[in-house]
Every structure is written in C-alpha cells, then in structure tokens.
Amino acid sequence: MDIVAFITTFNFQLLQIPTDIQTILSVLFYVVFGIFLFYGQRIQMYIMIREVQGSLYRLKYIKDEGRKITVETIKEIGKPQTDPATRVDRLLDYFTITPQNLDPAGIVWKLEHILDVRDERMKDEVKTMAPAADETQRNNLENTLEAEMALNYIYKVIRHFYLLGKKTLSLYIIMQIQMILPLIMREAEAYASALKAFAYGQPIGDGAGALVAAKLSIGYEKRKVAKDCTVATVPFEGRTAFVIKAEGPGGNVGKPGDAIKTIIEENNGKIANVIMIDAAMKLEGEPVGEVSEGTGAAIGGPGVDQFKIEEELVKYHIPVNAVIIKEDIGDAVSPMRKEIFDAADKAIERIKQVVLERTKEGDKLIIAGIGNTIGIA
Amino acid sequence: MQENIEAQKVPARALLIILVVVALSLTAIMSANYILGHPEIPASKDLALYLLILGAVGLILSIYILLQLRRRIVRARIESPPIVTVVECKACGYKNSRAFQRGDYIFKEGEACDKCKGKTLITAIYREVKDKERDTFPT
Numbered sequence: 001m002d003i004v005a006f007i008t009t010f011n012f013q014l015l016q017i018p019t020d021i022q023t024i025l026s027v028l029f030y031v032v033f034g035i036f037l038f039y040g041q042r043i044q045m046y047i048m049i050r051e052v053q054g055s056l057y058r059l060k061y062i063k064d065e066g067r068k069i070t071v072e073t074i075k076e077i078g079k080p081q082t083d084p085a086t087r088v089d090r091l092l093d094y095f096t097i098t099p100q101n102l103d104p105a106g107i108v109w110k111l112e113h114i115l116d117v118r119d120e121r122m123k124d125e126v127k128t129m130a131p132a133a134d135e136t137q138r139n140n141l142e143n144t145l146e147a148e149m150a151l152n153y154i155y156k157v158i159r160h161f162y163l164l165g166k167k168t169l170s171l172y173i174i175m176q177i178q179m180i181l182p183l184i185m186r187e188a189e190a191y192a193s194a195l196k197a198f199a200y201g202q203p204i205g206d207g208a209g210a211l212v213a214a215k216l217s218i219g220y221e222k223r224k225v226a227k228d229c230t231v232a233t234v235p236f237e238g239r240t241a242f243v244i245k246a247e248g249p250g251g252n253v254g255k256p257g258d259a260i261k262t263i264i265e266e267n268n269g270k271i272a273n274v275i276m277i278d279a280a281m282k283l284e285g286e287p288v289g290e291v292s293e294g295t296g297a298a299i300g301g302p303g304v305d306q307f308k309i310e311e312e313l314v315k316y317h318i319p320v321n322a323v324i325i326k327e328d329i330g331d332a333v334s335p336m337r338k339e340i341f342d343a344a345d346k347a348i349e350r351i352k353q354v355v356l357e358r359t360k361e362g363d364k365l366i367i368a369g370i371g372n373t374i375g376i377a
Numbered sequence: 378m379q380e381n382i383e384a385q386k387v388p389a390r391a392l393l394i395i396l397v398v399v400a401l402s403l404t405a406i407m408s409a410n411y412i413l414g415h416p417e418i419p420a421s422k423d424l425a426l427y428l429l430i431l432g433a434v435g436l437i438l439s440i441y442i443l444l445q446l447r448r449r450i451v452r453a454r455i456e457s458p459p460i461v462t463v464v465e466c467k468a469c470g471y472k473n474s475r476a477f478q479r480g481d482y483i484f485k486e487g488e489a490c491d492k493c494k495g496k497t498l499i500t501a502i503y504r505e506v507k508d509k510e511r512d513t514f515p516t
Contacts, residue, residue, distance in 0.1 A: 028453075195456075202502060212485065335458065336504065337505075375483060375502055376484070
C-alpha cells in the first residue's frame with residue numbers, strides 16, 4: 001500500500017491537480033470539442049481505415065487458408081512428383097482479357113473462344129499438377145483453383161484501395177471501399193466455403209438445377225450431347241422430355257447452350273417447350289429454397305450460353321419457361337443446404353404443372369438443369 | 378513504401394495496451410480506496426469518487442476490447458459445417474445417414490445394405506443450417 005500512498009501524495013500534493021470536477025469536465029469538453037472541430041474528418045478516416053484493415057486481415061487469412069487447402073488437395077489427390085505450390089502461386093495471378101467491344105458484332109463468339117482457351121489452359125495446368133487424378137477429380141481441382149483465384153483477387157483489390165487510401169489520406173477512396181466491404185466480405189466467405197466444397201467434391205447450392213435434372217433422368221440412359229453435357233430421353237407425363245445437364249459428378253457447368261441447340265436441330269425445331277431450371281439469387285427476406293416460375297432463359301455466367309439458347313429459340317419460335325430455386329450468394333457456392341435439396345422435389349412438381357398446362361400429350365420438350373454438377377452424377 | 382499486412386502482430390500490441398490500461402485503472406481504484414481510508418490526505422472525497430469512476434471505466438473498456446479481440450479471432454476461422462450423406466437401399470428402402478466421405482456423390486451406388494445386403498444408392502448430400510434469429514418483415 002506504500003506505492004499507492006506515494007502515487008496519491010504525488011498526484012494531489014506536488015502537482016496540485018484541481019479537484020473541482022466541474023472545472024475538469026469543462027476543460028475536457030472544450031478540448032474534445034476543439035479536437036473534433038479540426039480533426040473530426042481525419043478521426044473518421046482513421047476509424048474507417050482500421051475497419052478496412054480488420055477486414056483485410058480476415059481476407060488474408062481466408063486467402064492463405066484457401067491456398068493451403070488447394071495445395072494439400074492437389075498433393076493428396078494428384079500425387080505430383082514436385083511441389084505444386086509454385087505452380088499454384090503462378091496460376092493465382094492468371095487473368096483473362098475480354099474481347100474489344102467497340103464494334104460489338106460477333107463479340108459472343110470471340111468471348112466464347114477466349115473462355116474455351118482459358119478453360120483448356122486450366123485443365124492442362126491441373127493435369128500437369130495432379131497427374132494421378134481422374135477426370136472427376138481434375139474438374140473438382142480446377143474449381144478449387146478458380147475459387148482460390150477469386151479469393152486472391154478480392155484480397156488484392158481491397159489491399160490496393162486500403163494502401164491507396166492510406167497513402168493519399170483521401171476520405172473518399174477509403175469511404176467507397178468501407179461502404180461495400182460487408183458485401184465483399186460475404187462474397188469472400190462464400191468463396192472460402194466453396195473452396196472446401198470443391199476440394200471434397202460436395203454438391204453446392206448452384207447445383208440445384210443439375211440436381212433436378214439428375215432426379216428426372218435417374219435410371220435412363222444418358223448420352224453426351226455437347227462438351228461436358230449429357231442428355232437423357234425420358235417419358236414425362238405422356239410427353240418425351242430431353243433432360244439436359246452437365247456431366248457429373250465432377251465440378252462442371254458444361255455448355256448447355258450447345259446442348260439445347262443440338263437437341264433442337266436433331267428434332268428439326270419440333271420442340272414444344274424448353275424449361276430451364278437454375279438456382280437464382282434471392283432477395284433478403286425471401287426463404288432459401290423458394291421455387292418461382294417465369295419466362296426466359298434461366299442461365300447465368302458470361303452470357304455466351306444464354307445468347308446461343310435465345311438465338312435458337314427465336315429461330316424456331318419455341319417458348320421458354322424458367323423455374324428457379326432461390327438462394328443467396330453464400331448458399332450458391334457452399335455445400336448444398338437441406339432446404340435447397342428439398343426444393344428440387346418442389347421444382348419437379350412445378351415443372352409437371354408447366355408441362356401439363358403448356359404442352360400437349362405426345363409433344364417433345366427440353367428440360368435443362370443448369371448449374372455446377374459437382375457431387376451430382 | 379511497402380507495407381506488410383500481418384495479422385499476428387496486432388493482438389500482441391493490443392494486449393500490451395490493454396495491460397497498461399488495466400494497470401492504470403487498478404492504480405486509480407486503489408488510490409481512491411486509499412484516499413477514502415485515510416482522511417489525513419489533503420484530497421476531497423469527490424476526487425476519490427472521480428478516480429473510482431475513471432478506474433472502473435478503464436477496467437470495463439479493457440474487458441470489452443479484450444472480448445472483442447477474442448471474438449475477432451474466433452470469427453477468423455473458416456467454418457466447415459457437417460455434411461450429411463443419405464444412403465438408401467434400393468431393395469428394402471432402408472435409409473441411413475452418415476457423415477460425408479470424400480468420393481461420395483448423389484446417385485452413386487454405395488456399399489451393401491446393412492439389413493438385406495441389397496444394393497444401396499446415395500440419394501442425398503446436404504448440410505443442415507440452424508438459422509440464426511434474423512430480422513423479419515411481414516410479407
């Protein structure tokens with residue numbers, strides 16, 4: 001207690017600190033007021049920088065963990081002779097330049113060509129890194145790499161704005177990144193769970209459409225109809241349904257545009273209806289796994305397949321219906337939730353309704369399950 | 378002007394600051410206690426109260442920041458929810474749920490049925506999510 005006595009005596013006897021609380025509070029108020037008057041914006045900026053910094057630490061952690069999982073999975077499945085880490089690091093910075101759009105005519109084919117080249121390159125890289133992996137595993141590894149590439153890109157962009165904001169001390173640079181940070185973090189977390197799902201070959205939420213197609217075509221013979229796409233001819237409510245999906249169970253979205261085009265051409269355009277099933281973004285407040293119906297080609301991605309489908313449908317005047325299963329970005333790329341799995345049966349019921357109402361007995365129709373078929377045969 | 382982003386450095390620095398604040402807060406509380414116990418010290422009771430409040434606020438703030446830091450560390454882990462594989466017997470319809478194993482996929486022919494030794498099929502792979510209480514709004 002001697003030290004306490006010393007400090008107390010030092011404070012109140014030697015320094016003669018004013019003991020009137022009101023005086024202290026008044027002085028404190030003016031000091032704080034002055035600080036906020038002149039440095040308010042700067043303080044606000046530092047708070048934002050701290051917030052962005054915190055998220056950046058988390059992004060770095062997620063990215064590094066992702067890289068670790070990717071390298072370990074390649075080693076475990078691919079049994080490479082050399083360490084794949086260097087090759088993985090090189091691939092993380094791989095980029096794609098989209099075609100020039102000053103003259104947009106024919107841009108879809110240019111984009112398709114570039115995407116095909118990229119896909120081939122990724123497949124070759126995975127083949128070299130994981131020589132012991134079979135085709136399914138190679139597709140899963142390719143998807144794992146893509147998820148890690150996305151995480152790496154998100155981290156680099158956020159780091160760029162963070163460092164730029166610190167360097168220029170510009171409130172607006174920091175502010176714009178801080179404002180969209182919650183959405184970016186949600187996306188990064190979604191990619192992190194996607195990466196694990198891809199590494200283990202688990203079905204993901206985006207595969208809802210592929211699951212519906214798989215459920216409809218189970219037990220029927222499948223044939224390859226386009227690159228990484230299969231079709232099964234299924235009797236359905238007195239009609240003939242061509243059920244199209246990506247070739248599973250490896251991580252694959254296939255080329256449903258080419259598949260639908262081929263089936264329509266094979267049948268000389270005599271297709272009564274095209275029904276497309278896909279996972280779609282839900283709005284906040286909507287339940288996960290809600291099934292909705294609409295018109296149009298339900299397919300995401302860069303737009304090449306949607307373009308091809310629409311061209312073909314217009315050529316033969318074929319009506320197109322869409323059935324979507326709602327989910328958010330996190331659910332779409334993480335292991336499939338039970339609600340989404342259960343929604344596949346509801347979607348099949350909805351397809352039956354559409355088929356009965358919009359087609360006649362004996363008609364031919366196409367049912368296309370769109371999405372990544374990872375973990376679904 | 379290369380800057381390194383290293384997550385490991387922050388907790389140590391923050392911990393040091395927290396320790397200093399805790400030490401100062403404890404000193405303030407002990408000083409207040411000393412003043413109250415010794416009327417011969419030329420300091421008013423108001424000041425003792427002031428020190429007590431300052432010490433208490435310092436302690437509460439330190440605990441709060443410490444808890445926040447811990448939460449941030451916990452949040453930094455990538456969650457991997459348990460994935461369920463449902464295996465169904467094609468002959469007797471017996472359903473069995475087990476943890477997901479690498480190589481499982483929906484509609485894969487599985488191992489022999491536990492009951493009838495018939496062929497089994499993986500009919501479902503999913504994760505169950507316990508929804509946290511969210512803000513709702515009438516539809």
